Amino acid sequence: xxxxAAETLTAFGLDLDGVPVAIxxxxxxxxxxxxxxxxxxxxxxxxxxxxxxxxxxxxxxxxAYRLPIPLPTISDVINFTFDGWSASSxxxxxxxxxRFLDLFVASRALHDDLAVIVKEKxxxxxxxxxxxxxxxxxxxxxxxxxxxxxxxDQEMLAQLQPILxxxxxxxxxxxFLPCQVIHxxxxxxxxxxxxxxxxxxxxxxxxxPALYAEAVVVADALAWVVKGEExxxxxxxxxxxxxxxxxxxxxxxxxxxxxxxxxYWRYVTFAIDPDRTWVRANLPxxxxxxxxxxxxxxxxxxxxxxxxx
Numbered sequence: 001x002x003x004x005a006a007e008t009l010t011a012f013g014l015d016l017d018g019v020p021v022a023i024x025x026x027x028x029x030x031x032x033x034x035x036x037x038x039x040x041x042x043x044x045x046x047x048x049x050x051x052x053x054x055x056x057x058x059x060x061x062x063x064a065y066r067l068p069i070p071l072p073t074i075s076d077v078i079n080f081t082f083d084g085w086s087a088s089s090x091x092x093x094x095x096x097x098x099r100f101l102d103l104f105v106a107s108r109a110l111h112d113d114l115a116v117i118v119k120e121k122x123x124x125x126x127x128x129x130x131x132x133x134x135x136x137x138x139x140x141x142x143x144x145x146x147x148x149x150x151x152x153d154q155e156m157l158a159q160l161q162p163i164l165x166x167x168x169x170x171x172x173x174x175x176f177l178p179c180q181v182i183h184x185x186x187x188x189x190x191x192x193x194x195x196x197x198x199x200x201x202x203x204x205x206x207x208x209p210a211l212y213a214e215a216v217v218v219a220d221a222l223a224w225v226v227k228g229e230e231x232x233x234x235x236x237x238x239x240x241x242x243x244x245x246x247x248x249x250x251x252x253x254x255x256x257x258x259x260x261x262x263x264y265w266r267y268v269t270f271a272i273d274p275d276r277t278w279v280r281a282n283l284p285x286x287x288x289x290x291x292x293x294x295x296x297x298x299x300x301x302x303x304x305x306x307x308x309x
Contacts, residue, residue, distance in 0.1 A: 001029045004038045004085050011082040012036065013074040036071060037090045039202075042129065044081050049124040050203050051080035051088075053181075056117050057110075064109030066091060066191075066199040091199045093191025097225045099198070100234060103190050104214055106198040111182055111210045118181045121207045125181070132272040137184075137206060140265040151273035160271050163292045167264045170299035174257050177209035186213060187220040212258050214238060219262035222291035231294050235259075256298045263288070263295050 003020035010016065020031035020038065030039045041047035051070035058067055068088035073079045080086055128134055130150060138144050146152060183189075184206045191199035218238045226234050238259070239252050267288050270279050 001040060003031050004033075005083070008038070008083050008085050009033060011073045011075070012038070012071050012085075012087040014087070032090055035090050036087050037068065038085050038087050041081055041084050041086055042131070043124075044084070046124040046128060047081050047086045048079070049122060050205065051086060053114075053118065053205075054088075054203060057113055060113055060117075062109060062113060063197065065106040065197050066093075067203075068199075068201060091191055091201055093193040093196070093199045095188070095190065096192040097187060097221065098230075099190075099192055100217065100221065100237060102192070102198055103186060103217060104237075106190070106200060107183070107186055107213050107217070108210075110200060111180065111213060114181045115210065121179070122181065122205075125205055125207050130273075132269050132274070133184075133204075134206075135272050136265050136269040137208075139268060140261050141208070146268070149272060153271050153274050153276070156274050156276070156279065157271035160267060163267060163288055164264065166292050166296055167260055167267070170260050170296040171264075172253075172257050172260075172299065174254065177211070177254070179207050180210055181205050182208050182210055182213040184208070184213060184216055187217045187225070209258065211255065212262065215255065215258035215262040216266070218259055219266055219291065219295075222263070222294055223266065223286045223288050227287070227290075231290075235294060235298070256295070259295050260299065263291055267292075 003022070006016055009018070009020075014033050014036055018033040020033050022028065023030050023032050023037070030037055032038075039047075051072075054067050054070050058069060068091045070080050071087040071089065073082050132151070135149050135151070139146055139149050146157070182205065183200065183203055185202065185204040186200065189200060189202040189204070191201060193199065215238075218234060221234055222231055239255050270283060
């Protein structure tokens with residue numbers, strides 16, 4: 001994607017002598033200009049709303065997490081987009097994908113604050129333009145079936161089906177769980193810096209139970225980050241509430257079922273409107289079969305899970 005134009009830099013009050021530099025992450029679409037980060041908007045209304053929410057969160061003076069500071073346009077201090085771009089301060093830090101306990105603490109603080117400031121399902125989430133993650137989320141939570149989902153790649157789905165079926169056999173009903181705005185992509189969007197709480201970027205909001213955010217972290221880590229004995233340690237920490245003896249709500253059975261759904265959601269996204277080139281290059285680097293076995297063991301026991309797989 002082309003870097004932001006000079007007019008965009010001017011709109012956000014950025015130094016025109018600064019050269020936009022593409023940064024890693026953010027799908028390769030973001031640019032840094034000095035101490036600012038510019039990100040293209042997938043949806044103007046949603047980007048505006050996310051910036052407003054971020055500003056409100058920062059006004060709470062959080063101590064357990066850091067957020068980038070949204071930058072308004074200089075001509076309108078309540079407007080956070082211009083020509084398809086949004087801007088924020090550049091948040092220092094680096095990924096540390098195994099600092100799960102720190103991330104769980106930050107997640108709980110963030111979601112406690114979100115529950116205070118957002119009381120109803122936002123229109124920006126309800127009216128989000130089609131994307132494969134949102135479509136897979138609706139399938140996962142029974143708001144539509146896979147047959148009703150848009151842009152399902154049947155060939156890719158056939159490849160994924162054995163693990164999806166395995167997770168389906170571990171599926172159990174959930175009791176009513178209140179929903180709220182949650183960040184559903186925390187593991188890949190947390191930055192760590194010595195002496196500071198985790199920084200949280202790329203706020204990706206959905207309307208689901210608060211505990212589900214942690215379940216997605218664990219599902220992502222089981223598939224992409226941790227192996228062998230580390231997996232059991234992570235699962236134990238998650239089931240205990242992330243800290244020894246401290247649970248942020250929900251029984252073990254609820255947490256397990258949220259984990260089943262989180263792993264199903266992530267995996268089924270590869271069959272919806274997929275970039276086959278990317279999927280074929282990257283999916284083999286993950287171990288969804290191993291992750292599914294760990295999760296299914298929690299439901300039906302190791303012997304039965306092996307037979308079911």
